[in-house]
Amino acid sequence: MTEQVQQPTPTSAVPDAATALAAARDHLLSRQHPEGWWKGELETNVTMDVEDLLLRQFLGIRTTADTEQAARWIRSQQRADGTWANFYDGPGDLSTTVEAYTALKLAGDDVDADHMAAARTWILQQGGLEATRVFTRIWLALFGEWSWDELPAMPPEIVLLPPWCPLNLADWGCWARQTVVPLTVVCTLRPRRDLGTTVQELRTGRQAPRPRPQWSWQYAFHTLDKVLHGYQRRPLRALRRNAMRRAAEWIIARQEADGSWGGIQPPWVYSLLALHLLGYPMDHPVLRQGLAGLERFLIREQTPAGPVRRLEACQSPVWDTVLGVQALRDAGVPADHPALCRAVDYLLAEEIRVTGDWSVRRPDLPPGGGWAFEFDNDNYPDIDDTAEVLLALRRIDHPDQAAVQGAIERGARWLRGMQSADGGWGAFDADNTRELVRQLPFCDFGEVIDPPSADVTAHVVEALAALGHDDEVVRRGVKWLLAHQEDDGSWFGRWGANHVYGTGAVVPALVRAGLRPQHRALRRAVRWLEQHQNPDGGWGEDLRSYDDPAWIGRGESTASQTGWALLALLAADRHDTEAVRRGVAYLVRTQRPDGGWDEPQFTGTGFPGDFYINYHLYRVIFPLTALGRYLRAGR
Secondary structure (H helix, E strand, C coil), X not given: CCCCCCCCCCCCCCXXXXXXXXXXXXXXXXXXXXXXXXXXXXXXXXXXXXXXXHHHHHHCCCCHHHHHHHHHHHHHCCCCCCCCECCCCCXXXXXXXXXXXXXXHHCCCCCCCHHHHHHHHHHHHCCCHHHCCHHHHHHHHHCCCCCHHHCCCCCHHHHHCCCCCCCCHHHCCHHHHHHHHHHHHHHHHCCCXXXXXXXXXXXXXXXXXXXXXXXXXXXXXXXXXXHHHHHHHCCCHHHHHHHHHHHHHHHHHXXXXXXXXXXXXXXXXXXXXXXXXXXXXCCCHHXXXXXXXXXXXXXXEEECCEEEEEECCEXXXXXXXXXXXXXXXXXXXXXXXXXXXXXXXXXXXXXXCCCCHHHHCCCCCCCCCEECCCCXXXXXXXXXXXXXXXXXXXXXXXXXXXXXXXXXXXXXXXXXXXXXXXXXXXXXXCCECCHHHHHCCCCCCCCCCECCCHHHHHHHHHHHHHCCCCCHHHHHHHHHHHHCCCCCCCCCCCCECCHHHHHHHHHHHHHHCCCCCCCHHHHHHHHHHHHCCCCCCCECCCHHHHXXXXXXCCCCCEHHHHHHHHHHHHHCCCCCCHXXXXXXXHHHHHCCCCCCCXXXXXXXXXXXXXXXXXXXXXXXXXXXXXXXXXXXXXC
């Protein structure tokens, strides 16, 4: 059963917007899993596939079929200049290209083949192995292709530091601490296994430059690293044994029900390596479950070149489900529709009722009321997901309203308790803002702390305001958002690309919290969006905007980013404007016959400047939400 969408009035609506909405609505409904959830692929770059092969090589479980299928996928992602990028149509990335080259050589590709020669030439021009990131060189060191002596030291004794001590585990973002703990074990044991080939031809022989000036943090940590290397050679034996034991216990305690660690690839892979090196046999339940769980993250497809396999870095069933529920409600699907009630059944079952690492900074906050991003991640409920869950639950007429209301109340309590001291919200922890961690030489890839961000803060403010919370907690969140508006009127997008995403999240939240569309901050945001609309009517922002300000608000139009911009403009009461009509017309014109949209561009962000995601359902959910709100506003 689907509700017929009322035809909009011809004076305000783009022709065929209602038809586009109905097609997108039906397309999204058709993609629901029988258990009630939605999940689109999370597409990333080929480092996931490379490191999966290298893990299997290290553990001695790599098969010919795995290798051939992964290599086929890796080759398919190489660009004409011989490189591999971190996102669609982005610039070549040195470390990603080195890892891809290594995997293809492991697969038996001829080094003199055109694609290998092109990659090698480019790598050497960019500085070779010596210029790669630390994580790439760790993988090389595992196989004797790089010296452990030339890597930053990270002793396992870090697990023994109390929460008040700088650089303790609570100072790291949850994804970083889960990765660092097993890596301290790996880098302490310094293993070396046979790669079966070599990539020494990628060396240039250049020495890495020494950090200057001497009074910089970089120089101070470079000096500390030399001291730690000395300690690594002559540790306090009893302390080292205790640290290694505690590290193993810490790792094992955080394995999830599906065998993963945090439901994400980096800590998963390094935890398996660490436990294996500590002597856990391959048939040990922890390792067996961890390796088996990776299978669920593999996507296999038939292509004209043959079968391929690729590994998702993460999976997003809760996130996709709550966004999908809201999109369908905005599209006019009734609140008691069976598909939406099944989604709520799934969400209620996914509520996390146990204490996680977030309690280090919030020991008095009761557990319960949090939701994770993934199928299994009970240690790290996600503040962003929890806010969107509450926004979704409040809009569904579920048979068990008592259960729904209880979940909403617990979720609101948890969100309020996770507010940081400055009034904003991070993604997983409160007050995870100690920037000293960023200065460690170990941390050259991606964000390692979890400070409040505009998009997460906006979603929490919107959720609490929608639930009727009008108090100091919400007011402090609004104040944080207003204080963090960029000079040009936009907001930075931590978890989506980029200022279009941040602005698309903040404007609806501020309006929901009581700001009038005439408020100066909202007028500035509207002006920024209208100034950055593309000639085709859509909006797009290239991921290079995280590194190069010239790209802010600029990029090829996409369905998801156009949806974000429209959500902001509609919230600001701009539905009867040329900019909105052109944006809606772009969505209508570019829709596929099946009701979806094409979007090869990556519009999701893992680590700004380093790691990006193409959420395959964004291209349906956000256009559908925008079309629904547009048609409702025009009635």
